[in-house]
Amino acid sequence: PQQLDVIQKLSAHRGKVWSVNWHPSGKVFASCGEDKTIRIYNQEKDAWVMQAVLSDGHTRTIRDIAFSNCGMFLASASFDATVSIWDKKAGTYECNSTLEGHENEVKSVAWSVSGQFLATCSRDKSVWIWDITANCEEFDCAAVLNLHTQDVKKVVWHPLEDILASSSYDNTIKIYKEDPSDNDWTCTATLTSHSSTVWGITFDKTGKRIASCSDDCTVKIWQQYEVGNAEGISTPDNEPVWKCVCTLSGFHDRSIYDISWCKLTGLIATACGDDHIRIFKEADNSTKNEPIFDLETKILAHKQDVNAVKWNPVIPGLLLSTSDDGDIKIWKFNNL
Amino acid sequence: MELENINPNIFKKSDERPVSESEKNENTVDPIDSREVFDLIRNINDPEHPLTLEELHVLEESRVEVDNEKSFIRILFTPTIPHCSMATLIGLSIRVKLLRSLPPRFKISVQITPGTHSSENAINKQLADKERISASLENSTLLEVVNQCIARSNR
Numbered sequence: 311p312q313q314l315d316v317i318q319k320l321s322a323h324r325g326k327v328w329s330v331n332w333h334p335s336g337k338v339f340a341s342c343g344e345d346k347t348i349r350i351y352n353q354e355k356d357a358w359v360m361q362a363v364l365s366d367g368h369t370r371t372i373r374d375i376a377f378s379n380c381g382m383f384l385a386s387a388s389f390d391a392t393v394s395i396w397d398k399k400a401g402t403y404e405c406n407s408t409l410e411g412h413e414n415e416v417k418s419v420a421w422s423v424s425g426q427f428l429a430t431c432s433r434d435k436s437v438w439i440w441d442i443t444a445n446c447e448e449f450d451c452a453a454v455l456n457l458h459t460q461d462v463k464k465v466v467w468h469p470l471e472d473i474l475a476s477s478s479y480d481n482t483i484k485i486y487k488e489d490p491s492d493n494d495w496t497c498t499a500t501l502t503s504h505s506s507t508v509w510g511i512t513f514d515k516t517g518k519r520i521a522s523c524s525d526d527c528t529v530k531i532w533q534q535y536e537v538g539n540a541e542g543i544s545t546p547d548n549e550p551v552w553k554c555v556c557t558l559s560g561f562h563d564r565s566i567y568d569i570s571w572c573k574l575t576g577l578i579a580t581a582c583g584d585d586h587i588r589i590f591k592e593a594d595n596s597t598k599n600e601p602i603f604d605l606e607t608k609i610l611a612h613k614q615d616v617n618a619v620k621w622n623p624v625i626p627g628l629l630l631s632t633s634d635d636g637d638i639k640i641w642k643f644n645n646l
Numbered sequence: 647m648e649l650e651n652i653n654p655n656i657f658k659k660s661d662e663r664p665v666s667e668s669e670k671n672e673n674t675v676d677p678i679d680s681r682e683v684f685d686l687i688r689n690i691n692d693p694e695h696p697l698t699l700e701e702l703h704v705l706e707e708s709r710v711e712v713d714n715e716k717s718f719i720r721i722l723f724t725p726t727i728p729h730c731s732m733a734t735l736i737g738l739s740i741r742v743k744l745l746r747s748l749p750p751r752f753k754i755s756v757q758i759t760p761g762t763h764s765s766e767n768a769i770n771k772q773l774a775d776k777e778r779i780s781a782s783l784e785n786s787t788l789l790e791v792v793n794q795c796i797a798r799s800n801r
Contacts, residue, residue, distance in 0.1 A: 326780065344780070370784050373777075389781050415781050433781070463777070479775070507775065525774070564753065565774070583753070583776075614750055615776070635750070 313607040320638040327632035329374045336624030342372035367394040378421045387416035418464045422472045431462035453495035468517040477508035498549040515573040523566035531556035556601045572621035581616035651727045680710040689799035693732045717751045724759040737773045739795040
């Protein structure tokens, strides 16, 4: 076998498949795309089988989807400027809320680890944080953050705390948290080093590192330094600072659209516009302040751009990818 | 609407491409070349004038680069004036025409000829952003304008 073997190919979508995401159980995933549908897949014996098609939620491309950490809800973000919340209370997924507020295309959606917040971002340059009431019955706007100067491509929550990261066409990444004294959300850090659009960001399992991928064809690793850090790195506003400690350049030939840092294995996977998936592993002689990542494998994964990669949250080495070619592929990484 | 460039320079169109005997043979492999790609886009209309992008020298065959082996195509286009507000629309029209005409294996890059537009970098970045391109093609008003520009090239 190769280092990365394809287990199954699913070709149900028409047109670009923009995104895919796992249910927290690791036994279900959802995909979305240009055909304005969401498709839900279940594991049945040895195969992944399409269980549902949700086609009445949006009037334009569905760009992103995410399951809540409780596993009961699914959020979808669309170019039609809305976010739909689907729940499975009645056994099948039903759209029970539509969140309006963004002026145009919503590009990414993410649930916070506590289940308290939902984050969305848009071409309107804003990041919205929605406060969720019990059982996801209501979503109140907790903050509209207009700190990026261009469209915001991705929002991702910290794996352990309600801290948010966003990345943008303005080449930067921003970190936000809530001030508990007045419930105001503020930007605590701006990460600058990429020279073009930052398409994707992903935290490691500790939340102390971020990996980002960009139109500049590089991947960057960012390390958090807390107030009073041993390295003596100054933290001017009494907030942790983030430093770019590693740049992986020369590996990718075109824009990198997505990146996934496995919380189980520490492996980093990238989705690239050159139709390849690449997998990086931290080297044995890597250090906190000067990390070293080696390219473990590179594989021609699809017939067109790879748009998304996602590691399974429960099964080590299981990876999903989606592409402009209309396919979803499930991969197994063998060298764990 | 007021025209930005009232008296553009007009150039002669290329002759029709002669079809060779080997091209008529269905059994020979016929790689896509720069003249073929140029033929796909040279009759796209300028949004402001009843003239083609070829007649305005916005497009020239020498600025069409085709790498069949790497499935890569780069088009450089030259706006008629350095502040042309239509440059993004022209680039989008070229991109859309090629997306509709070429096999999907091709990676297509549409950029402004270096040094010929005041917002060159911003326009190039926008034309390279496939998410923005996809979203704009779902905008029916914009799509109609693009379709008008490329309609004549389809004949």
